[in-house]
Amino acid sequence: MTAPDSEALSSMGQWQQILTAPPVWRVKVQAASWTSAALALRDQGGRLLGLWGEAGHENAFFYIHALGLGSTGYVWITLTVQSGEGQFPSLADIFPAASRMERALYDLTGIRATGNADTRPWLRHQCWPAGIFPLREGQLDGRSFGVDGDADYPFQLIDSVDVHQIPVGPVHAGTIEPGHFRFSCIGEQILRLEERLGYTHKGVERLFQDRDVFAGARLAGRISGDTTVGYAWAYSMAVESIARCEIPPRAAALRAVCLERERMANHLGDLAALGNDAGFAFCQSQFLFIRESLLRENQEIFGHRYLMDCIIPGGVAFDLNSAQIAAIQRNSESWQRTVQRLDLLLQEHSGLRDRLVGTGKIVPPRAAALGMAGLAGRASGQAWDLRVQFPHTPYQNLDVSIQLSQEGDVAARWQLRFREFYESLRLQTRLLMELPEGAVSTTIPESIPDGEGLGIVEAWRGEVFVALSVENARIKRCHPHDPSWTLWPVLEEAVLNDIVADFPLINKSFNLSYSGHDL
Amino acid sequence: MTSLIGWRDQCFQILFVVAAAPLLAGWLQTVRALLQNRRSAGILQPYRDLFRLFHKETLIPEQSSWLFQFSPYVMFGAKIMAVAIVPIIANGLPLASAADVIALVGLLAVARIFQVLAAMDTGTAFGSYGAHREMLISALAEPALLAALFTASLLARSTSLVQIVHLSQIQLFSIHPSMVFAAIAFGFVLLVENARIPVDNPATHLELTMIHEAMVLEYSGRHLALLEWAAQLKLFLYMTIGFALFLPWGIAAKPSLTSLVIAAGLVLVKLFFAVVVLALIETLLAKKRLFRVPEFAITGFLFGVIGLLSHFMLGS
Numbered sequence: 001m002t003a004p005d006s007e008a009l010s011s012m013g014q015w016q017q018i019l020t021a022p023p024v025w026r027v028k029v030q031a032a033s034w035t036s037a038a039l040a041l042r043d044q045g046g047r048l049l050g051l052w053g054e055a056g057h058e059n060a061f062f063y064i065h066a067l068g069l070g071s072t073g074y075v076w077i078t079l080t081v082q083s084g085e086g087q088f089p090s091l092a093d094i095f096p097a098a099s100r101m102e103r104a105l106y107d108l109t110g111i112r113a114t115g116n117a118d119t120r121p122w123l124r125h126q127c128w129p130a131g132i133f134p135l136r137e138g139q140l141d142g143r144s145f146g147v148d149g150d151a152d153y154p155f156q157l158i159d160s161v162d163v164h165q166i167p168v169g170p171v172h173a174g175t176i177e178p179g180h181f182r183f184s185c186i187g188e189q190i191l192r193l194e195e196r197l198g199y200t201h202k203g204v205e206r207l208f209q210d211r212d213v214f215a216g217a218r219l220a221g222r223i224s225g226d227t228t229v230g231y232a233w234a235y236s237m238a239v240e241s242i243a244r245c246e247i248p249p250r251a252a253a254l255r256a257v258c259l260e261r262e263r264m265a266n267h268l269g270d271l272a273a274l275g276n277d278a279g280f281a282f283c284q285s286q287f288l289f290i291r292e293s294l295l296r297e298n299q300e301i302f303g304h305r306y307l308m309d310c311i312i313p314g315g316v317a318f319d320l321n322s323a324q325i326a327a328i329q330r331n332s333e334s335w336q337r338t339v340q341r342l343d344l345l346l347q348e349h350s351g352l353r354d355r356l357v358g359t360g361k362i363v364p365p366r367a368a369a370l371g372m373a374g375l376a377g378r379a380s381g382q383a384w385d386l387r388v389q390f391p392h393t394p395y396q397n398l399d400v401s402i403q404l405s406q407e408g409d410v411a412a413r414w415q416l417r418f419r420e421f422y423e424s425l426r427l428q429t430r431l432l433m434e435l436p437e438g439a440v441s442t443t444i445p446e447s448i449p450d451g452e453g454l455g456i457v458e459a460w461r462g463e464v465f466v467a468l469s470v471e472n473a474r475i476k477r478c479h480p481h482d483p484s485w486t487l488w489p490v491l492e493e494a495v496l497n498d499i500v501a502d503f504p505l506i507n508k509s510f511n512l513s514y515s516g517h518d519l
Numbered sequence: 520m521t522s523l524i525g526w527r528d529q530c531f532q533i534l535f536v537v538a539a540a541p542l543l544a545g546w547l548q549t550v551r552a553l554l555q556n557r558r559s560a561g562i563l564q565p566y567r568d569l570f571r572l573f574h575k576e577t578l579i580p581e582q583s584s585w586l587f588q589f590s591p592y593v594m595f596g597a598k599i600m601a602v603a604i605v606p607i608i609a610n611g612l613p614l615a616s617a618a619d620v621i622a623l624v625g626l627l628a629v630a631r632i633f634q635v636l637a638a639m640d641t642g643t644a645f646g647s648y649g650a651h652r653e654m655l656i657s658a659l660a661e662p663a664l665l666a667a668l669f670t671a672s673l674l675a676r677s678t679s680l681v682q683i684v685h686l687s688q689i690q691l692f693s694i695h696p697s698m699v700f701a702a703i704a705f706g707f708v709l710l711v712e713n714a715r716i717p718v719d720n721p722a723t724h725l726e727l728t729m730i731h732e733a734m735v736l737e738y739s740g741r742h743l744a745l746l747e748w749a750a751q752l753k754l755f756l757y758m759t760i761g762f763a764l765f766l767p768w769g770i771a772a773k774p775s776l777t778s779l780v781i782a783a784g785l786v787l788v789k790l791f792f793a794v795v796v797l798a799l800i801e802t803l804l805a806k807k808r809l810f811r812v813p814e815f816a817i818t819g820f821l822f823g824v825i826g827l828l829s830h831f832m833l834g835s
Contacts, residue, residue, distance in 0.1 A: 168726060
């Protein structure tokens with residue numbers, strides 16, 4: 001196939017398939033086709049994953065990239081904007097999640113999305129002047145800017161004497177990542193929640209530039225500590241798609257083992273944290289205990305608690321012997337039993353159920369309109385799972401079963417974590433039982449050809465993708481994208497029928513990334 | 520001479536309670552840690568925390584008034600006065616006649632009012648939210664406490680704690696149905712008033728769910744130390760009021776040094792077990808939704824009223 005299986009899309013331009021599993025098509029379009037491509041995607045039930053910009057040579061032109069998902073695969077659409085125009089049509093009316101991405105795109109590249117009424121800065125917290133766009137050429141070289149803080153950000157407030165505001169964060173009472181939440185309330189009832197993110201912006205995309213692809217892999221693994229496997233795999237997949245090399249089957253299986261272990265560790269951590277937020281000490285300590293044993297096993301067998309740098313371009317940086325495999329299998333049996341017992345026990349705990357059921361509800365139609373995916377999306381009936389719909393090696397042979405719920409409340413996201421934990425354990429057992437023999441990595445040539453590649457995996461929050469372009473064996477542009485971009489705005493809606501005191505629980509049930517979003 | 524001995528006992532009781540209150544908190548933390556498979560920081564950790572806080576800088580918010588600085592002393596002072604009134608170790612202490620159970624409830628209410636005002640004084644959202652929630656819940660818990668205390672007062676035909684304890688000490692093993700209900704009501708109030716799970720989470724770091732902690736968020740240094748100490752005293756006080764009403768065995772009736780020491784030891788033994796029960800509740804229950812907490816407090820009130828009713832119906 002040379003084009004995605006959709007008439008509206010295939011007539012749009014010269015399509016090129018840059019990845020077969022999962023299928024990713026690439027097209028460069030004119031401004032006229034930009035909006036119609038988005039409409040075509042939405043009409044076939046697709047959604048927008050990411051939107052990002054790139055400055056061309058000497059800032060003479062700019063690329064606006066969008067990654068969407070159609071019925072037959074992912075489509076990467078690129079629009080060229082001349083420097084004189086300096087703008088492109090906004091997609092925010094078609095895909096609500098685009099709004100913040102367009103604001104971030106302006107902050108970084110200075111290209112405005114016309115039609116997006118919200119022109120407030122998103123990632124730029126007055127830490128660099130309004131006329132400076134970090135991703136343009138020659139804007140930062142050696143210069144430093146004073147940090148003025150973020151004093152006069154215009155929040156959208158409700159103008160009434162009865163409504164009061166609660167500013168929360170970015171510095172919190174606990175040790176958590178920084179984000180600001182502005183509540184407008186009447187008493188305990190939340191009328192509006194507005195998020196302000198970007199406090200962990202550290203210029204990751206700029207840091208990628210001019211590195212070689214191997215140094216880039218280390219950086220990719222450090223974008224968001226809880227998703228290090230997801231990012232490392234997506235990045236490596238992008239590198240391999242540019243180098244046109246296949247990784248050995250054993251490497252693919254071991255990568256999947258890492259990814260599932262990361263999913264399990266995070267789900268266990270979230271279950272513990274949800275217990276903590278519900279003030280339920282027993283629940284917290286039990287899940288933390290299992291999670292800790294998993295992390296220690298990671299340290300012992302894989303060499304790192306969070307599996308950082310286990311995945312490298314070309315394969316994996318470790319191998320398992322039969323004794324290690326046996327140890328992992330033994331432990332996973334005991335975890336399965338313990339978690340199942342806890343699952344049953346907690347389903348009967350009336351106090352906990354009362355906190356979870358019906359709280360923070362997003363009904364499936366709203367979830368579809370907001371473009372939800374990943375764990376939170378599946379809890380609201382959105383049947384997206386890359387491992388099921390577009391399985392890549394080694395997932396084709398594993399019959400991953402998708403875990404779905406229609407309820408969309410905290411209880412659904414809670415229960416889904418259990419079910420995905422069991423499924424991940426099953427996948428791990430199967431992967432290790434059928435672990436192919438052979439090498440664990442293949443060599444990526446130092447002189448990697450120029451080109452553009454994309455890697456995408458179903459990490460524990462949802463699809464993580466990395467779009468990469470390489471020139472002269474150096475990274476020209478690398479955009480890592482977290483599903484949190486789409487899910488953060490959903491949180492603003494999820495709290496609307498609840499009270500202030502339930503916000504931490506709802507927030508934790510999503511557990512979105514700050515670092516992966518702020519970049 | 521008797522009055523001098525009385526004052527000696529009075530001082531002993533106050534000093535003993537003030538010194539032992541952090542120990543109670545330390546034991547509670549230790550049991551909680553054990554129940555949760557954690558290693559505890561040690562039973563003496565609250566003393567170390569108080570020491571640390573007393574030696575730290577005390578910051579005062581710019582916009583706050585005298586209320587903010589004054590309140591910790593009122594809170595701590597009110598708890599000391601309450602400790603002086605309640606027969607914890609010895610009955611019939613000189614200051615005990617200064618106040619009856621109604622005045623005791625009033626004394627605790629004064630402390631609460633100052634805490635709530637100080638929380639709103641800073642003008643922060645969290646302080647105000649904590650204050651609002653505190654008033655919502657305490658408005659329901661206070662009648663429950665009074666109902667439980669009145670049930671005991673009806674039996675003793677006096678609102679004086681001295682009389683109540685004296686009566687239950689002379690008829691040690693007679694069981695009054697009304698007192699059983701009153702004890703249940705008191706248990707509810709103890710959880711509500713001391714910001715324990717399932718009402719409030721004393722260990723939480725989540726600003727938006729806090730009740731008691733939200734009110735003290737802006738405090739630091741010696742002010743915070745006094746507030747923490749006052750909270751520990753409050754828990755000690757509630758538990759010992761419970762003992763005075765429902766388990767008065769061992770409270771020294773005669774002013775002798777041996778009976779005083781025995782009484783002090785017995786209080787610690789009772790607290791030892793009471794804390795284990797409290798830690799179990801705190802480990803096995805989840806915190807309630809905020810709007811379910813009033814129902815919880817009302818349930819306590821209901822038990823108090825049933826206690827009163829059963830006294831009239833059964834005459835005991």
